[in-house]
Amino acid sequence: MPTMSTSHSPPTSRITSLRSILHHDLPASLVVFLIAIPLSLGIAAASGAPLIAGLVAAVVGGVVAGALGGSPLQVSGPAAGLTVVVAGLVGQFGWAATAGITCAAGLVQILLGVTRIGRLALSLSPAVVHGMLAGIGVTIAVQQLHVVLGGQAQSSLIANLVALPGRLVAHHPHSVLVGVLTVALMLVWPRIPKVKVVPAPLVAVVVVTALAAVWMPEVTRVNLPDRPLQELILPAFPHGTPWAIAAAVLTVALVASVESLLSAVAVDKLHNGKRSNLDRELIGQGAANAISGALGGMPVTGVIVRSSTNVAAGAKSRASAILHGIWIAAFVLAAGAMLELIPMAALAGVLLVTGLRLVQLAHIRTLRRHDELLVYVVTAAGVAVLGLAEGVLIGLALALVRVLYRLSRATVTATEENGEWTVLIRGTLVFLGVSSLIRTLRSIPTGARVRVDLSVDHLDHAAYEAIDDWRRGHIDRGGSVELNRMAFRAALRSTPARRLLPWKPQVIAAPDQRASMLDGIRAFEESADQIRPMLAKLAADGQRPTQLFITCADSRIVPNMITTTGPGDQFCVRNVGNLVPPDGSGSNSVDAAIEYAVEVLGVRSIVVCGHSHCGAAAASLEANAPAGSGLQNWLRHLEPSVRRAVGMPDIVDPATGVKLSPADKLSVANVAVQLSNLRSFACVRKAEAEGRLELIGLWFDIGAAAARLVLEREPYLVRADEELATASRHSAS
Structure with a gap:
């Protein structure tokens, strides 16, 4: 007859909790x-x-x-x-x-x-x-x-x-x-x-x-x-x-x-x-x-x-x-x-x-x-x-006054050169600064050629109407107005036009991709004044990146956006599946990048960044790469990651508590495997042992626009702020 004694035992979770309290x-x-x-x-x-x-x-x-x-x-x-x-x-x-x-x-x-x-x-x-x-x-x-x-x-x-x-x-x-x-x-x-x-x-x-x-x-x-x-x-x-x-x-x-x-x-x-x-x-x-x-x-x-x-x-x-x-x-x-x-x-x-x-x-x-x-x-x-x-x-009153001052703080200047007027608008342009804006615009002679250079943090509807009404009136009176519509719309959406790249989502299957690209180049050049001195210095001094960033070729991954970095900060390697084949595997391009970054550039960290909805991970799980193709040959380097993922427990997103799909779980496991592969390079092992180099795993959830740190141990996926807090406590002790 089966014994019933186990039914009277405390649940395992309660025993674990009691032990944790005592310990x-x-x-x-x-x-x-x-x-x-x-x-x-x-x-x-x-x-x-x-x-x-x-x-x-x-x-x-x-x-x-x-x-x-x-x-x-x-x-x-x-x-x-x-x-x-x-x-x-x-x-x-x-x-x-x-x-x-x-x-x-x-x-x-x-x-x-x-x-x-x-x-x-x-x-x-x-x-x-x-x-x-x-x-x-x-x-x-x-x-x-x-x-x-x-x-x-x-x-x-x-x-x-x-x-x-x-x-x-x-x-x-x-x-x-x-x-x-x-x-x-x-x-x-x-x-x-x-x-x-x-x-x-x-x-x-x-x-x-x-x-x-x-x-x-x-x-x-x-x-x-x-x-x-x-x-x-x-x-x-x-x-x-x-x-x-x-x-x-x-x-x-x-x-x-x-x-x-x-x-x-x-x-x-x-x-x-x-x-x-x-x-x-x-x-x-x-x-x-x-x-x-x-x-x-x-x-x-x-x-x-x-x-x-x-x-x-x-x-x-x-x-x-x-x-x-x-x-x-x-x-x-x-x-x-x-x-x-x-x-x-x-x-x-x-x-x-x-x-x-x-x-x-x-x-x-x-x-x-x-x-x-x-x-x-x-x-x-x-x-x-x-x-x-x-x-x-x-203090609150002073803080409020300063906020109002900043909201009204816009610089509007109008200058003339060779018969063309240039209107420069900088700062934050809201209704509080509209009167000054209108005075400056009305000082421009009737019929003049005008170029409006708009670079503001925010443009409210009152300022938008003021500029647009003046533009229409100036054109009706025989003048011409050149206005960067992209920067205009970005400012109205509170998307600062002074960002490094005046980026906007591209239209899928646009009828003229060449024209779309050229429009993007033009928009970049119109806003490049702010970064030209920095790029000129980088050109003169040479590159000194602090980080080698290895990530997937997926078009949805933008390394500088994820890490809030700019030109000169990252030495980047992209390939299908963010793979680092072990040293001696014949992947000359990746090998050369790693050795150059560590031994010549002296980077202080190497980041391997995977991502959600990865096509390489899905193709490996479904084995649907064309037989004998270069893609199939390349994805063979993912096989150790597949074996690693099979032996791992379910991975849960630390912020949402949602279990990752098999493909996303594989992409997380793949990052951990590539970190191990990096240590097959003698230059990486030596730099890491001497404390000159840190290896970091990163996983980007595209849909949530959130980056997680990947660990080579459970729980495998953690929020960046949690791991940084842990690192701070360790360094403090």
């Missing part, structure tokens, strides 16, 4: 728990909130947001980004009312998530968001500098700066020593290679607390209630005008939402797992804030410091965030007295460094390149001096 998430949760305690206490102290409120927020953020949120590896809790907001609310309404505001803000966040408009918060200008964080960071740093120096923080940045000289001459040597040691450890510890896996805030607080316990007994320390659960301050309805209360609720909800969503997006770039559901993340954050406020806790957001630590510690699921909240609750209830050994100056030192790190030089450099630095600086200064809401509104 990955449990250790990671302990690391995050250790870093969360000092940060939560420090943020509570900097906000003017009861210290226990910071720990409540850490527990609720970990358990509730971790369980209900849409970001599997994000860790939530009290955040430095809300410090200024909370401090202002405590000063205006008191702590009990601030907890009530937090609870209401959570309900607003849930509403944003349910209505699926939460992701609109990501439409904020990055310059405004980063400027907001920088302003908050500067405010926190100056505020906590007072605590490091043994005093109390003032209510505003200006007050803190005014009081700073007096604080510097005050005599609090023990507090200063604790703060300076904490800051030094925070800065130095991450630079020590073999020990940086232990979080710097934990090391700094533990070391300084131990030293203070022995040599500085009189230093001010953390003061927690003896009975934490009984002494929680429950929320109360705030007293004030309805507008003031509504503004406070919306400020907490929006700032917490933006910070959580930005953190979730940043965390997604650090791992290869499931991507965040931003609407669900808002619902989870809202539930956490509603519960945290109801328990007398601080506002909760997703926090990048704890989240990145969670990923680096090896977490694989949301279990790590949930467990870290449980550990904090257990520690506070069972060993809260140990927290009261921590000097307040140590927490201030941690927050001082954390605040300064909100001012990131990488963001400043990026915004400077994109001409957004002014918005960043104005927003940061407004937040630091006037307040968060005022600073953000000023």
Whole structure:
């Protein structure tokens, strides 16, 4: 009789999940728990909130947001980004009312998530968001500098700066020593290679607390209630005008939402797992804030410091965030007295460094390149001096003014030479610039020969009508107008005419292909002024490509378009099926290209690019190449790829989750085989071994216009951003 015992065994997937939690998430949760305690206490102290409120927020953020949120590896809790907001609310309404505001803000966040408009918060200008964080960071740093120096923080940045000289001459040597040691450890510890896996805030607080316990007994320390659960301050309805209360609720909800969503997006770039559901993340954050406020806790957001630590510690699921909240609750209830050994100056030192790190030089450099630095600086200064809401509104207003200015920024000039007028139109031409355009066009004499050179990012309908009306009128009065219709239509479609190639889809079976080609050449020459200096330099200096790009001869594959490269960047080899026959197979053309690229040009990478709907792959699977033909002889080099594909599991597109067709699976396997074939060349093996050359597999989905990286191992096909994030983590470690 068959046994039924197997029916009572746990499913394999559950066993695997449990093993993953024990092996990955449990250790990671302990690391995050250790870093969360000092940060939560420090943020509570900097906000003017009861210290226990910071720990409540850490527990609720970990358990509730971790369980209900849409970001599997994000860790939530009290955040430095809300410090200024909370401090202002405590000063205006008191702590009990601030907890009530937090609870209401959570309900607003849930509403944003349910209505699926939460992701609109990501439409904020990055310059405004980063400027907001920088302003908050500067405010926190100056505020906590007072605590490091043994005093109390003032209510505003200006007050803190005014009081700073007096604080510097005050005599609090023990507090200063604790703060300076904490800051030094925070800065130095991450630079020590073999020990940086232990979080710097934990090391700094533990070391300084131990030293203070022995040599500085009189230093001010953390003061927690003896009975934490009984002494929680429950929320109360705030007293004030309805507008003031509504503004406070919306400020907490929006700032917490933006910070959580930005953190979730940043965390997604650090791992290869499931991507965040931003609407669900808002619902989870809202539930956490509603519960945290109801328990007398601080506002909760997703926090990048704890989240990145969670990923680096090896977490694989949301279990790590949930467990870290449980550990904090257990520690506070069972060993809260140990927290009261921590000097307040140590927490201030941690927050001082954390605040300064909100001012990131990488963001400043990026915004400077994109001409957004002014918005960043104005927003940061407004937040630091006037307040968060005022600073953000000023930053948004400035960003909007700059957008309107750019929309109206078009250069229109008319010059005459040898009896012919040339009208140059550059920039972005919309209704705001039509009056200037019309004035310039009307300055051209009646009956003149005119050539209009149009090179704009965008042309709206008002500008289109203005040019077309003038053109018709000028022709009716005996003049002539030469206008590049292709550039005109491209600008109207917001397809920049100043691109390298004024490309347009060709009409299949056009009646005069020679004329069509000549039209294309003419269009290229009309827009070649912008690239002529670059090509002249390439002609004089010679080619120095950094990449050998081996791809299929398929007409739908455009290497420079896929990789956003230009002349001089790629040394390209194209053949049917993007094949690299092994060295010695007699494929002289491919052999010569590889050797020339590696040994003479010194390329730093070789890319083999396959693609979907590949005719070579389909012909190999169906064996329908004409017998004895050159095509059949060439496709014999695909046979190892066919054998490789047969032994591989199904391949799923990492973005859509759709299983690839047999032909597309073969084209992916073929890329992996060609990478192996490249290593049959001695010059490739030597350059790769010396670290001078990297081999890269690429697969282009024509229908989706999406490129994937091909790996020589499972899962074989990955999104480029995921693999780049993995490479960045490896290089950083």
